[in-house]
Amino acid sequence: MRGKLALGVDRFVDEIAKRNSWSECMTILLGDHSAPQFQASGQGWRVVPCQKGLAVSTVVPGWGFGWRKALRDEYVYDVLSWLGHYARQYIHRSHVAKVLMIAWERDRAVLHPFGSEAHSCRYGAVTPPVLPRMALSTAVEDSVSRWGGVEAAPRSRSRWTRRNTFDPAVHQAVFHFLRGQSLLSAGFELEALVAIDCVLQSLQTIGWTSVVGDPRRSRSDLITTLGMHQNDAQLAEHVYFLRNEFAAHAGGWRWWDTVEHVDGDLMERASDMALRVLNHAADAEPTVRRINPEPDNWSDWLMDSFPLLFSAIWFRAG
Known part of the structure; x- marks a missing residue:
């Protein structure tokens, strides 16, 4: 076979x-x-x-x-x-x-x-x-x-007409961000919080090899690499903490007070932060480009991009 x-x-x-x-x-x-x-x-x-x-x-x-x-x-x-x-x-x-x-x-x-x-x-x-x-x-x-x-x-x-959504990290981050907005509008705050954090998690996988620091290490390192404010880094780490404590795993303490941690103000600030990170990362992508969004020859493009593309489109064993 x-x-x-x-x-x-x-x-x-x-x-x-x-x-x-x-x-x-x-x-x-x-x-x-x-x-x-x-x-x-x-x-x-x-x-x-x-x-x-x-x-x-x-x-x-x-x-x-x-x-x-x-x-x-x-x-x-x-x-x-x-x-x-x-x-x-x-x-x-x-x-x-x-x-x-x-x-x-x-x-x-x-x-x-x-x-x-x-x-x-x-x-x-x-x-x-x-x-x-x-x-x-x-x-x-x-x-x-x-x-x-x-x-x-x-x-x-819009800058989105020129941003490279062919990069799987940017592409995936877009869908996580919009999924988060959809969940938030339906009243699923914890699920929306997970999606918002997934925006940053996806963007950490961009090919950041030529930048100072290690954006893959933490959410705050990613934000520092993108030149954003320290307040954004602190908020990103807080969102990551809440995801781990209450959303990704069963809460081990005061789970009945979860609603106090994900009120409307936090979710609005978290959404705005995730959008800014997405925009900054998409604008920085050309400096570390790994997949061409406008190839002259599609068959060459498929061969050149195959390892990255295959991991994005093909089935994976459960």
Whole structure:
């Protein structure tokens, strides 16, 4: 079985190199008619408002289809076709993460990342290849046709349009932050506290090898590395303490008074602190960049980024 899989991997690598002109334009509908109204775009992605919500379109490599002829063994096909699917899905969701943060930044809106509706178009295998900007223009027209057009909306100038959400640490931190806001709005303060601390825990795993100090050692070391105020470091350590004492483990003392430790003021300050840390870390990421968000060649990108990407997208034994 290992021999077959090894041969399959060789075929997979050869095949994606041949597919540089293949792509898929994926579009999802975020929110509903009350979703924030803005436009934004970057290399390989675009968001436009529609009557039913925000339409987010991304152009990803054509790795999610067309593997039957290249991978004939059923086991090999099952493993490697899923690998292609998850790799291209990661690219799509990395772009979506930018839009989610812009929506929070603008309107304090937490939008579900998977969307309520979707459409897509594949290029290269049957339909002739097109440039990404053409695929995005077609997707926007299709979205307006499906979900209704609206009057011109302001264009976002948020830094999130340029931040590298391809880095798994930044990407993961975004989702922890927004999950924390969702839990907090539903009244789950302890669970929200865990998510807020997970923002910092995720950001500690950025490749901080070239910085002074050791951001991986503690939350306060991370904040010091980012040049933030000592008050933020103290608050971060307090949040970490509360997570360990009351949320991640059964509280060993005065558990009935937990509510006194996670009142509204603390949660607001903790959320603000986590957002500042996320913004600072995302802005510092280019100095320690380990994954390219705008590659010229996607097959080379997959090979160069494979160890980091594989740990983010593949199943792990429980």
